[in-house]
Amino acid sequence: MSEAQTNQPIETNRIQARYWIETAYPLDDAAAIMAGEQSTGTFVRTPGETDELRALYAARVESVRELGMVETPSLSGSGLPRKRSGPIPRRTAEVTLSWPLANMGTSLPNLLATVAGNLFELKPFSGLKLLDVTLPPDFLSAYQGPQFAVEGTRRLTGVYGRPVIGTIIKPSVGMTTEQTAAQVRMLAEAGVDFIKDDELQADGPHCPFEERVAHVQRALNDHADRTGKRVMYAANITGEIDQMLHRHDLVAAAGGTCVMVSLNSIGLPALVVLRRHATLAIHGHRNGWGMFSRSHATGMSFIAYQKFWRLAGIDHVHVNGLRNKFCEDDASVIASARECLTPMFAPPHKGCTIMPVFSSGQSARQAPDTFKALGSMDLIYAAGGGILAHPAGPAAGVRSLHQAWEAAAAGMPLADYATMHGELRAALERFAE
Amino acid sequence: MSEAQTNQPIETNRIQARYWIETAYPLDDAAAIMAGEQSTGTFVRTPGETDELRALYAARVESVRELGMVETPSLSGSGLPRKRSGPIPRRTAEVTLSWPLANMGTSLPNLLATVAGNLFELKPFSGLKLLDVTLPPDFLSAYQGPQFAVEGTRRLTGVYGRPVIGTIIKPSVGMTTEQTAAQVRMLAEAGVDFIKDDELQADGPHCPFEERVAHVQRALNDHADRTGKRVMYAANITGEIDQMLHRHDLVAAAGGTCVMVSLNSIGLPALVVLRRHATLAIHGHRNGWGMFSRSHATGMSFIAYQKFWRLAGIDHVHVNGLRNKFCEDDASVIASARECLTPMFAPPHKGCTIMPVFSSGQSARQAPDTFKALGSMDLIYAAGGGILAHPAGPAAGVRSLHQAWEAAAAGMPLADYATMHGELRAALERFAE
Numbered sequence: 001m002s003e004a005q006t007n008q009p010i011e012t013n014r015i016q017a018r019y020w021i022e023t024a025y026p027l028d029d030a031a032a033i034m035a036g037e038q039s040t041g042t043f044v045r046t047p048g049e050t051d052e053l054r055a056l057y058a059a060r061v062e063s064v065r066e067l068g069m070v071e072t073p074s075l076s077g078s079g080l081p082r083k084r085s086g087p088i089p090r091r092t093a094e095v096t097l098s099w100p101l102a103n104m105g106t107s108l109p110n111l112l113a114t115v116a117g118n119l120f121e122l123k124p125f126s127g128l129k130l131l132d133v134t135l136p137p138d139f140l141s142a143y144q145g146p147q148f149a150v151e152g153t154r155r156l157t158g159v160y161g162r163p164v165i166g167t168i169i170k171p172s173v174g175m176t177t178e179q180t181a182a183q184v185r186m187l188a189e190a191g192v193d194f195i196k197d198d199e200l201q202a203d204g205p206h207c208p209f210e211e212r213v214a215h216v217q218r219a220l221n222d223h224a225d226r227t228g229k230r231v232m233y234a235a236n237i238t239g240e241i242d243q244m245l246h247r248h249d250l251v252a253a254a255g256g257t258c259v260m261v262s263l264n265s266i267g268l269p270a271l272v273v274l275r276r277h278a279t280l281a282i283h284g285h286r287n288g289w290g291m292f293s294r295s296h297a298t299g300m301s302f303i304a305y306q307k308f309w310r311l312a313g314i315d316h317v318h319v320n321g322l323r324n325k326f327c328e329d330d331a332s333v334i335a336s337a338r339e340c341l342t343p344m345f346a347p348p349h350k351g352c353t354i355m356p357v358f359s360s361g362q363s364a365r366q367a368p369d370t371f372k373a374l375g376s377m378d379l380i381y382a383a384g385g386g387i388l389a390h391p392a393g394p395a396a397g398v399r400s401l402h403q404a405w406e407a408a409a410a411g412m413p414l415a416d417y418a419t420m421h422g423e424l425r426a427a428l429e430r431f432a433e
Numbered sequence: 434m435s436e437a438q439t440n441q442p443i444e445t446n447r448i449q450a451r452y453w454i455e456t457a458y459p460l461d462d463a464a465a466i467m468a469g470e471q472s473t474g475t476f477v478r479t480p481g482e483t484d485e486l487r488a489l490y491a492a493r494v495e496s497v498r499e500l501g502m503v504e505t506p507s508l509s510g511s512g513l514p515r516k517r518s519g520p521i522p523r524r525t526a527e528v529t530l531s532w533p534l535a536n537m538g539t540s541l542p543n544l545l546a547t548v549a550g551n552l553f554e555l556k557p558f559s560g561l562k563l564l565d566v567t568l569p570p571d572f573l574s575a576y577q578g579p580q581f582a583v584e585g586t587r588r589l590t591g592v593y594g595r596p597v598i599g600t601i602i603k604p605s606v607g608m609t610t611e612q613t614a615a616q617v618r619m620l621a622e623a624g625v626d627f628i629k630d631d632e633l634q635a636d637g638p639h640c641p642f643e644e645r646v647a648h649v650q651r652a653l654n655d656h657a658d659r660t661g662k663r664v665m666y667a668a669n670i671t672g673e674i675d676q677m678l679h680r681h682d683l684v685a686a687a688g689g690t691c692v693m694v695s696l697n698s699i700g701l702p703a704l705v706v707l708r709r710h711a712t713l714a715i716h717g718h719r720n721g722w723g724m725f726s727r728s729h730a731t732g733m734s735f736i737a738y739q740k741f742w743r744l745a746g747i748d749h750v751h752v753n754g755l756r757n758k759f760c761e762d763d764a765s766v767i768a769s770a771r772e773c774l775t776p777m778f779a780p781p782h783k784g785c786t787i788m789p790v791f792s793s794g795q796s797a798r799q800a801p802d803t804f805k806a807l808g809s810m811d812l813i814y815a816a817g818g819g820i821l822a823h824p825a826g827p828a829a830g831v832r833s834l835h836q837a838w839e840a841a842a843a844g845m846p847l848a849d850y851a852t853m854h855g856e857l858r859a860a861l862e863r864f865a866e
Contacts, residue, residue, distance in 0.1 A: 057607035077760030109698035120723025174490035265542035267700010290553025327510030
């Protein structure tokens with residue numbers, strides 16, 4: 001079985017990390033430099049770096065798999081091996097390293113300094129990207145992982161047998177709390193299961209958090225009282241730690257079920273504190289992730305990235321969507337979403353699976369391909385225009401999404417199912433690709 | 434005066450951010466898309482986005498300065514303007530946007546989601562990098578900034594009129610607490626002012642934090658009792674927030690004066706909590722920064738990056754060094770260091786300047802060029818091999834650094850000064866470039 005399928009390190013007391021590299025150095029030398037720099041080594045071998053110490057603590061090169069040559073370096077500033085100059089071949093490869101767990105202990109911040117850290121700046125590399133990490137289940141004694149995840153989100157929203165249909169409050173900033181609550185009421189009446197703040201909306205003076213949550217939750221509580229349906233509202237609590245804990249408690253007191261945080265803005269330790277405190281689902285927004293992902297030659301893949309945040313305790317995370325409006329291609333979107341639903345640890349350990357959130361340019365159109373590629377309904381399917389811009393109004397927009405997922409589940413082409421379902425038919429006409 | 438010189442936004446109630454972009458879109462359109470996406474806009478103009486709302490909350494394009502054309506896109510996945518296909522010209526430019534402070538308030542996490550956030554993934558851009566941010570001094574009511582910085586670090590170390598001479602404990606991991614303390618004692622006796630843990634060394638079972646700090650501080654306290662010289666030891670407290678606060682207190686109780694954190698591992702809110710709690714200097718390690726900086730086409734410059742951390746409260750930050758062993762060139766190193774010493778806010782507001790830490794392949798060699806380029810002695814000059822590998826031993830290594838900086842201050846060529854100073858002469862022979 002491949003690593004990707006098991007997600008288990010080869011040895012249970014070692015951390016493993018897989019990288020894409022590009023280098024003018026012999027590949028084995030390059031891998032050894034990575035391992036040395038991130039464990040016992042330094043630029044100059046020091047007297048203290050004994051053989052015994054190396055045997056116990058040195059990172060190990062587990063594998064080096066050559067991928068191919070490149071003509072020009074992907075990134076500038078890298079160096080050449082000694083005594084070489086002029087144009088020399090650069091190779092790309094996948095390298096897997098491992099470390100004894102004892103080097104950093106079960107600490108996500110220190111794990112990050114080890115598997116990422118200074119590696120990206122090392123001179124021999126004109127490209128180096130972290131592709132994946134595999135961790136021993138010992139980390140579960142230090143981190144709680146998700147509290148609600150798929151099952152808890154279904155329980156809180158009462159949605160089973162189909163994706164949770166979500167949407168976002170727009171415009172991002174500028175609406176008053178009353179205007180926001182009015183939009184939320186309209187969206188709840190249209191039948192959505194989930195509504196989130198925009199990540200740009202936090203606690204500005206024009207729409208202060210406390211007042212916004214009070215108004216929005218009142219609208220959603222009224223809706224629940226009238227219809228029995230409790231819509232999940234992911235209130236953006238991003239801020240300093242004391243603010244986030246206070247805002248979490250305000251949401252809980254107002255009857256809410258979810259809070260949202262911008263992961264890259266708050267960092268892992270803040271999320272850990274929030275998770276310990278939380279009685280609500282935590283919706284992870286990955287804005288800023290493009291900094292890690294946009295270059296093929298540096299940063300880290302979402303596959304590696306999301307594992308840190310899952311262990312730290314998010315329940316949902318954004319993965320874009322098929323044919324989205326950003327730069328990410330469909331294969332990457334699906335790989336990300338599948339990873340969210342793949343256990344990080346084998347039973348009897350907690351798998352820490354979470355709910356992927358599909359969004360960005362989503363309408364009824366992408367449902368069948370999404371289902372086919374993912375093989376699961378365990379996702380939040382968020383549409384903005386796909387609901388609001390439906391010609392027959394937002395309620396029809398939501399119904400068109402239900403119908404699209406019914407067709408997907410039944411394995412029927414959308415066009416066929418649309419002959420019997422007017423909302424889907426109108427959606428396919430409106431949201432032509 | 435240019436922005437770079439004043440570091441003040443044009444209007445005192447607006448945030449400003451400067452970007453490098455690469456796009457196939459007309460530049461003004463591209464800039465408008467950035468501004469729209471990160472404020473009132475969405476992919477589709479929604480009914481709520483009224484003209485009044487836009488006037489109050491929309492981000493503004495302050496300037497667009499064309500830089501030149503590129504033949505091929507720097508990053509893959511970007512899109513073309515409507516009705517265009519095939520090879521079309523891509524332009525690069527510097528774009529400055531501004532936002533009303535009210536959009537995100539004086540919140541660094543929410544500022545980050547605004548000035549960085551989803552921008553990097555926007556389809557029209559085959560390159561987009563955040564170059565700088567300028568903030569109104571209102572942020573000083575929410576953040577404390579550095580507590581010790583240059584002056585406090587000089588007071589704590591008793592070093593005046595020259596750089597603080599530092600070194601790092603090596604090997605990174607694997608030594609026992611006793612071995613670590615023995616190395617520290619040797620380095621103190623050699624005359625260093627500052628010693629730091631490696632960022633890979635935190636609280637592993639082979640060198641537990643509490644025991645390491647106890648042993649190391651005992652050695653340094655003994656040294657201070659004997660010599661009157663208090664060496665600053667930056668103990669790596671990186672971890673979860675409760676761990677960091679506890680470790681900070683252990684260091685303080687043991688008589689230490691400094692703690693170190695891996696910034697990218699802990700995040701801004703955790704640093705803010707640590708700063709509020711801290712009675713010791715905070716040494717900021719930027720490992721992982723390569724992910725933001727290695728590509729010219731995505732991420733953010735150190736100039737922007739370090740402003741967030743300075744406001745949040747670090748006292749020192751790493752900037753590599755001239756002719757370092759990483760990929761960063763000298764111009765970037767000097768620009769980073771100068772920025773650390775440049776006030777973020779004009780008097781009477783706190784400037785939040787901090788102490789840059791030069792390291793990586795540093796020896797006596799780089800002192801004159803560093804002084805010339807920086808125009809200041811307000812730095813930590815850290816050398817590993819440059820001290821330990823000196824032919825006459827580490828004390829001579831430290832003296833060679835003092836002599837090199839004396840020469841730099843006097844404007845004398847190193848070779849001339851070396852004729853009268855044997856340690857410097859030996860260093861120049863040993864550390865040939």
